[in-house]
Amino acid sequence: MNSAIYLSPRVINTLNALPENDRIAVASAITGELILGDRATDHLTPMQTLAYAIIRRYVVSDTHRVERAIS
Numbered sequence: 001m002n003s004a005i006y007l008s009p010r011v012i013n014t015l016n017a018l019p020e021n022d023r024i025a026v027a028s029a030i031t032g033e034l035i036l037g038d039r040a041t042d043h044l045t046p047m048q049t050l051a052y053a054i055i056r057r058y059v060v061s062d063t064h065r066v067e068r069a070i071s
Contacts, residue, residue, distance in 0.1 A: 003063075003067070004063070004066075004067075005034055005035070005059060005063055006059070006062050006063040006065075006066045007059065007062075008058065008059075008062040010058055010062070011055055011058045011059055011062065014051075014054065014055050014058065015027055015055060018051060022045075022047070022048050022051060025043070025044055025045075025048050026044070026048055026051050026052045026055060028040060029041050029043075029044055029048075029052050030052065030055060030056055030059065033056070034056070034059060
C-alpha cells in the first residue's frame with residue numbers, strides 16, 4: 001500500500017471498548033484488509049462484522065480527512 005493509514009483516537013477507543021475476543025478479531029480483520037490487502041472478514045461473527053464495518057469506516061474517513069488537511 002502506498003498511502004498512510006490514520007488510526008484516530010475514536011478508532012482506538014472504539015476498539016478498546018469491545019470485549020477482548022471481539023477486539024482481537026476486529027483488529028486482525030482491519031489489519032488484514034487495510035495493511036496486508038487480504039479479505040479477513042469471513043471468520044467474524046455478525047456482531048464483529050458490524051463493529052468491523054463501523055471501525056473501518058472511521059479509519060477510511062479519518063485518513064481522508066488527514067490527507068486533505070496536509071495537502
